[in-house]
Amino acid sequence: MSHSNGLSEDKFTELLTQVTEFRDREIAPYVIDWEKTRTFPANAIASAHELGLLGMEISPELGGLGMSFGQKLKVLDVLSEVSMPYAFSLVNSHNVAARLARHGTEDQKDRFLPDLLSGNKLGSTALTEPDAGSDFSSISTQATREQDGWRLNGEKAWITNAARSTVIVAYAQTEPGARARGIASFLIDGTQEGFERVAPYDLIGSHAIGTGGFRLNDYFTSHADLLAPAGEGFSAALATINEARTYVASMCCAMVEASLRTSVDYASKRESFGRPIIEHQGLSWQLARVANQLEAARALTAKAIMVIEKEDSEAAILPAAHAKKFATEFVEPALTACAQAMGANGLKEESLLGHRLTAARVANYVDGSTEIMTDRIAKTLRNTYA
Ligand SMILES: Cc1cc2nc3c(=O)[nH]c(=O)nc-3n(C[C@H](O)[C@H](O)[C@H](O)COP(=O)(O)OP(=O)(O)OC[C@H]3O[C@@H](n4cnc5c(N)ncnc54)[C@H](O)[C@@H]3O)c2cc1C
Secondary structure, X not given: OOOXXXXXXXXXXXXXXXXXXXXXXXXXXXXXXXXXXOOOOHHHXXXXXXXXXXXXXOXXXXXXXXXXXXXXXXXXXXXXXXXXXXXXXXXXXXXXXXXXXXXXXXXXXXXXXXXXXXXOOOEEEEOOXXXXXXXXXXXXXXXXXXXXXXXXXXXXXXXXXXXXXXXXXXXXXXXXXXXXXXXXXXXXEOOOOOEEEEOOOOOOOOHHHOOEEEEEEEEEEEHHHEEEOOOOHHHHHHHOHHHHHXXXXXXXXXXHHHHHHHHHHHHHHOEEOOEEHHHOHHHHHHHHHHHHHHHHHHHHHHHHHHHHHOOOHHHHHHHHHHHHXXXXXXXXXXXXXXXXXXXXXXXXXXXXXXXXXXXXXXXXXXXXXXXXXXXXXXXXXXXXXX
């Protein structure tokens, strides 16, 4: 995938200020309510189009902002400080638009790009099924070739934005038993016959991701909406996965940084035994450990961003796996340490620590679980160190 050099520093600084104001006005006041009412805030996600955020990496000629990958991650960080689920939903819809902008036909761009950029429609990418997650090549959604196109049958599960999305990049098996070799991808229109939405899941949190599923019941798609033919679907799915792993790592860092700020501020004001609690070594060392690991996670993420921006997707596999593994393993203990420093007050919903903890759980699964990251690194050990 080709990456833009991005906005000028001045323009980007101005945009980040606007994103922060937008976040504090349109997201922060509602985050707790969304969780309590198990709401998928489709309208709030759509309203990000006011700043062009649904087209962050898309070129200006096609109606996007033309940001670089690193700039996109900075925007996602600002949003994740308040709600990583919101940022995750937004970027997932953005990614479908970006894919169509780069690789779609003129007809697909005409049909879907304006609505995706305006938030009128939301996008999803659907690999996972009820019986196939980490082992993506074992998907069983079946694509059967017909004269004018393809007939699709099967069920997708755990799909971001599936609560409302109607522009979906879905992966299906064209030859049972062929595993990766038979996987193709299709552009699915969720308003067409044969598309049946499954109710979103009741989760412990992160409802703003709008995670749900859908069934394809004899869904027909023309040849024109075959995105990647059999043999190319599997690698097409992996082509952008390093980017996703890197932004998930970055979002974890943003959640920890925001929590650390709240905790340090609290521990500097709250007193016990005649002094601010941050002056008790037993406590300040716990937060120092969080700060230390945050620096390491940021450095690993920065390395992955650098390699991705050099357009070397093969070389990005390992840095992205290192960044995501480290970030997802440190984020939960780090958030817990921040909560511990706030005593019982850390339990209050308004601290957002509970909201961030469930988002941290989510980070451990999406775009390749922590174990799959470890396995990626393990597979390169002999090449790297022998
Ligand atoms: C909020 C949310 C949003 C999501 N959004 C999307 C989306 O938009 N699109 C999409 O396609 N999917 C999405 N997913 C699904 C996600 O990609 C899967 O959860 C992930 O691939 C893991 O699959 P699984 O949950 O089925 O776990 P499984 O694959 O069943 O694994 C269960 C456990 O076993 C471990 N495990 C599996 N294989 C190995 C191995 N070889 N070695 C060691 N351990 C192993 C896993 O790490 C995990 O801990 C989403 C998930 C969540 C929670």
